[in-house]
Amino acid sequence: MSALLLRWLNDEVKVQRKVEVLERDASNGYIIAEVLHLQGLEPKFETYEKSSSTAAKIHNMELLGQKFETLGVPFPVNTQRFVMETTEKFHPKDIRFDKGIDMAVHLRKFQQAQWQTENELDEFQQKSKADTNASSAAGRSSTRAHLQEKAKFMRDWDREHHEKWKQTQRIFLATERDDLRLELTLEARRQIYAETKLAESLQDGAAGVVEFEKNMNRLGLASGGAEQSLRAIPANDAGALVHMHGLEKRVEDLDFRPSNNVKMMKELRKRRKAQLAAEKDRRMRRQKALADQKKSIETHETGTLQVNNLDDKQYPLTADDKDLSKQTTECEGFVDPREKYLEGKRPELEEHYARLRESGSAKREEDMKVLEELRLAKRKKEYLRAWNDCSDVVDGLISLAVAIVASSDRDTLDIEPMKKKFFFQVATSQSTRNEHGQELRYDLDASISNFLSSSEVWATLPLQSRLITYNIKTDVQELATKWASSTKSLDTTWRRPASFVFLSVFTEDESGTEIARRVSTEHNLEFMQLEPLLDECVKMSYDPQKLGDQVASLSDRERGLGVFGTKINSFRQKNAPVPDVVAVEIVACAVSLCRRETLAFSSEDTANVPPNGCMLHNFPRYVMP
Numbered sequence: 001m002s003a004l005l006l007r008w009l010n011d012e013v014k015v016q017r018k019v020e021v022l023e024r025d026a027s028n029g030y031i032i033a034e035v036l037h038l039q040g041l042e043p044k045f046e047t048y049e050k051s052s053s054t055a056a057k058i059h060n061m062e063l064l065g066q067k068f069e070t071l072g073v074p075f076p077v078n079t080q081r082f083v084m085e086t087t088e089k090f091h092p093k094d095i096r097f098d099k100g101i102d103m104a105v106h107l108r109k110f111q112q113a114q115w116q117t118e119n120e121l122d123e124f125q126q127k128s129k130a131d132t133n134a135s136s137a138a139g140r141s142s143t144r145a146h147l148q149e150k151a152k153f154m155r156d157w158d159r160e161h162h163e164k165w166k167q168t169q170r171i172f173l174a175t176e177r178d179d180l181r182l183e184l185t186l187e188a189r190r191q192i193y194a195e196t197k198l199a200e201s202l203q204d205g206a207a208g209v210v211e212f213e214k215n216m217n218r219l220g221l222a223s224g225g226a227e228q229s230l231r232a233i234p235a236n237d238a239g240a241l242v243h244m245h246g247l248e249k250r251v252e253d254l255d256f257r258p259s260n261n262v263k264m265m266k267e268l269r270k271r272r273k274a275q276l277a278a279e280k281d282r283r284m285r286r287q288k289a290l291a292d293q294k295k296s297i298e299t300h301e302t303g304t305l306q307v308n309n310l311d312d313k314q315y316p317l318t319a320d321d322k323d324l325s326k327q328t329t330e331c332e333g334f335v336d337p338r339e340k341y342l343e344g345k346r347p348e349l350e351e352h353y354a355r356l357r358e359s360g361s362a363k364r365e366e367d368m369k370v371l372e373e374l375r376l377a378k379r380k381k382e383y384l385r386a387w388n389d390c391s392d393v394v395d396g397l398i399s400l401a402v403a404i405v406a407s408s409d410r411d412t413l414d415i416e417p418m419k420k421k422f423f424f425q426v427a428t429s430q431s432t433r434n435e436h437g438q439e440l441r442y443d444l445d446a447s448i449s450n451f452l453s454s455s456e457v458w459a460t461l462p463l464q465s466r467l468i469t470y471n472i473k474t475d476v477q478e479l480a481t482k483w484a485s486s487t488k489s490l491d492t493t494w495r496r497p498a499s500f501v502f503l504s505v506f507t508e509d510e511s512g513t514e515i516a517r518r519v520s521t522e523h524n525l526e527f528m529q530l531e532p533l534l535d536e537c538v539k540m541s542y543d544p545q546k547l548g549d550q551v552a553s554l555s556d557r558e559r560g561l562g563v564f565g566t567k568i569n570s571f572r573q574k575n576a577p578v579p580d581v582v583a584v585e586i587v588a589c590a591v592s593l594c595r596r597e598t599l600a601f602s603s604e605d606t607a608n609v610p611p612n613g614c615m616l617h618n619f620p621r622y623v624m625p
Helices: 001-015 030-038 054-071 077-088 102-221 240-251 261-312 319-332 337-406 413-422 431-452 472-483 510-522 530-539 543-555 555-571 582-600
Strands: 502-505 523-526 612-615
Touching: 001 030, 030 054, 030 543, 240 431, 261 319, 261 337, 337 413, 337 510, 510 523, 523 582, 530 555, 555 582, 582 612
Parallel strands: 502 612, 523 612
Antiparallel strands: none
């Protein structure tokens, strides 16, 4: 115990002076006061003395006694004195053996007491365990009861919500039913109103017819009638003409009052505004005319006075001459302001008119150019559409002819089903023409009809048939006879050109692209576009540094185009277009590969025939002017 106290004081509490012997160092009470101060129980630690003298020990012990009494802890000195007195009181003075005591019996009783103690401990532990289990079971049962109550509450809550939802649905359905009833009622009312108006109009029409007949009878223009006819007024009657002109004037002077006061006030306000604007305009024009007239008169008078002064100095005038000059001045002073204004503005107006004429001519020329371009584009599209229709018709005729020639029994051949199967149900050559399918189908049917009737573009046929209705049986049988008799009439051999064909085609729309692709297929040319080439480069891309010697195992096309895959990927990640330099390199590599395959072709190898050339579509991307 002393060792533990020493370790606690020196290592954990860390008093100022190291404690070596507990009884000696703690005898003056200073260390005990220091421990209390470190624990926050002694705020007046500076009153204790660190000396080992008897006076210091007594002083420290008195202070500790007061502190312990304040804290409610028994003082060790009093406790030690009480223990010593109690020990001395109960300590035997001498030890002797009593012959009447049997130690064996006491030892056996000690063992039985130990067993009894163990049994009591076991019973206590079992009782504690049973109490714990009972409390746990009670907690579980209370939790289960709470959950059951909660589930019941939630079921009631859901049931209540369901009832409210059903009530809401009933209200909603009732509202919707009322709305439908109102709508049906309004529709029925509208129909009744329409029927009423129709009946009224019919009745008015019938009454009008009756009144018209009566009036005709009165005028004497009807064939017969019970009423007396009125006298017809001649057309050139002066009284009738005057009466007619009076009626027309009265109709023109009619001014109906508005339907309510608001409209009347608005109309009056509008008329007043128009009247004030007209008065202001007249006043401004009158003031301007007076100002111009006054200005012109002053200018003319100033000039006349100057001339008169000069003339007076040179040639003095008589009284008659002065009166005559005065009258002349008054006559010449009245100048038309409008003519004078136009004379002053005439150069500016002529310049403005010339500029307008030039701009109008330029605008008309530009509009004419745009119109010509639109007409040219429309003619091109119509020509391409007609060309596609004619090609479809020719394909259908070729399919029909091949089917007739390939048939086994030509004598009893029925041409009508074959027409419907091979000719009239021919598919269009372009899938992009579905946008105007009905119109193109109509054009195709019209072309077929023109071909069958030998009209329009089919007016001159290969077999010189001039009939109104073209008889196809005779010509097809003649073609079949020629085909069966001699095989030389149909020569399908194709000679490859000696040189490599290189084309560059530019188109505007999808139809032009399809035509270019079809031409390249018919002439055994490789159709090249920049975007598919870029996708192929990305698909075949590789890193030469990583592959190393394995590059030799790749094909020429993979080795040539795969190098550009990394660059194209980097451009696409940056959302940047492929530069023209890289695009030209890719196209040049593809053309060189195509040319290499063509040069390496052997005429004996008929299984794999390489393309005879290449067709670049819309490349270069920018046409140099």
